Amino acid sequence: MKQQKPNTIDEYIERFPEGVQKKLQQIRQIIQTAAPEATEKISYQIPTFYLNGNLVHFAAFKNHIGFYPTPSAMEQFKEALSLYKQGKGSVQFPIDEALPLLLISEMVQARVLENQQKVEQKKRRQLVPKSKNTEQQGVLKEKLILLGTGNAAVTKCYNTCFAIQKNETVFLVDTGGGNGILTQLEKAGIELDQIHEIFISHEHTDHMLGIIWLIRMISARMKNGFYSGTLNIYCHAELKQTILTIVKLTIPEKFVKMIGDRILFHPVTDGKSRKIMGYEVTFFDIRSTKAKQFGFLLKLESGKKLVFLGDEPYRDHEYVYADRADWLLHEAFCRYADREQFLPYEKDHTTVKEACETATALQAVNLILYHTEDKNLKKRKTLYQEEGRHYYQGNLYVPDDLTVFEL
Ligand SMILES: [Zn+2]
CATH class of the missing domain: 3.90.1150.200 (Aspartate Aminotransferase, domain 1)
Structure with a gap:
């Protein structure tokens, strides 16, 4: 029965x-x-x-x-x-x-x-207006979310990386040095299935190793049906090989299979533009003497210019991209006043003073400093701004991790 x-x-x-x-x-x-x-x-x-x-x-x-x-x-x-x-x-x-x-x-x-x-x-996520509604009302949400603001060796904040969020989609720029990227994304309220575009500027550990974790976590979600569409990774050709080597050595085979299928690499070359989330993004070689590195100019929906110079100081050949930036993102290893303590120049980095002088010369509207030391994080903003205002009259920002800018 x-x-x-x-x-x-x-x-x-x-x-x-x-x-x-x-x-x-x-x-x-x-x-x-x-x-x-x-x-x-x-x-x-x-x-x-x-x-x-x-x-x-x-x-x-x-x-x-x-x-x-x-x-x-x-x-x-x-x-x-x-x-x-x-x-x-x-x-x-x-x-x-x-x-x-x-x-x-x-x-x-x-x-x-x-x-x-x-x-x-x-x-x-429901607090963020749905993209359909915002299109209808002509309201667009574009945000810059600093996920990390520190240099390679920091222990009190995360390595420099950030997200440009347009409505619910996210363009991630660099990933920091490891699993901490997952923590920062969670704290910022960004879910992995919102991330379909990632740019890695160069091969140094503090910018690149987080991508290994993202590939691992996102490919697992792809397999389990919790992530739809593709993940696009933008980086220069040699860096792609480095990432693939680490991925193959450290991630289970079943996940590695997603590469070439739903995880796609797109090479960046000097002066070439790509459409990313509807933005025109022009990548340029910053001509680093340490490791090949790219920055970019991104045109916001308003036509405003957001310029990322990587983790090294401005160089003259970048003028065509960085001139009159509305948002200039520039490294500042420490204050000029503390240069003897932190030795920025030995590492091809500069200080608040030079970053501000550059922003003045380029007539940047807003200057965001990152990739800093973390010895006095609580006072970092005050101290850096104090020094910077002698060299730059625009809007100087020294964000903490998870600071959000409305673009
Ligand atoms: Zn770095």
Whole structure:
């Protein structure tokens, strides 16, 4: 006789022999304890806990209890789970062994947190007007978000990188030196599926290594169906090879396969323009003597000019791009007053003074300084502005990490 589909978890459990029922009740109880606010239901015909979306599922089979914490939790707990047989998004606990109650509890709690974060991110994104509406009303949101403002060796802020956000899409410029890029993006309320365009200026660790993490995380999302479309990476040809080498040495093969398929590299060359998020972006070689590096001129929707000079001082050949910039982004390793302490010139960097003199010569409207030391971060803004105003009368900004500019 064909069994009727269960409507409740009780009905589901009743159908099994007593020994199995005991296990099912045990796993049910541990989930209830770990997620007291979650509600029970049957989804995909198996017991399901729900809180801001499906949380976890479980089911009984002949030889095991199947537990479905979703691919993200499987990834997060993969070391502990490596002891068990696994399917996609599920793990099998043998019926004749004790259930790993602590592990189950931790996975449930991680899922509660994940769903909670999704809801909060959604709320945050709803605060930004939807692109359709803004087009209709002619209101466009263009923002510059400084994700990091420090030089290579900082420990109190993140390495220099930033995002240009247009409505809900994001153009990321450099990625800092590692996994911290994920933290900065999260703090800025930028989700990975908003990022489809990334430019890497040069090969130094403090600008480039974050891309390895982004490729890893985004390709995993692509595989799991949480990221649509392609990821476009812009950098010079040699840098592409460097990135590919590191990716191949450090990231699982299944993710590497996305490169060339949905992760696409686009070479930048001196003086060549590209359309990125509808912007005309002209890249130029900054002629670094240390490592090949590119800056760019980006024309905002208003026609205003945003100029990124990389992490080295302005050079005369950049005049055609940087002259009368509305937004000039220039490095300043430290104050001129502190040059003997930080030795900027030895590293092909300059100070607040020179950056401000350059901005004056170029008649820049706004000057943003970054790639600084971090020894006195709390007073950085005050001290730098104090020095800078002797050399530049425009708007001088010394942003902290996560400062947002309306462009
Ligand atoms: Zn740097």
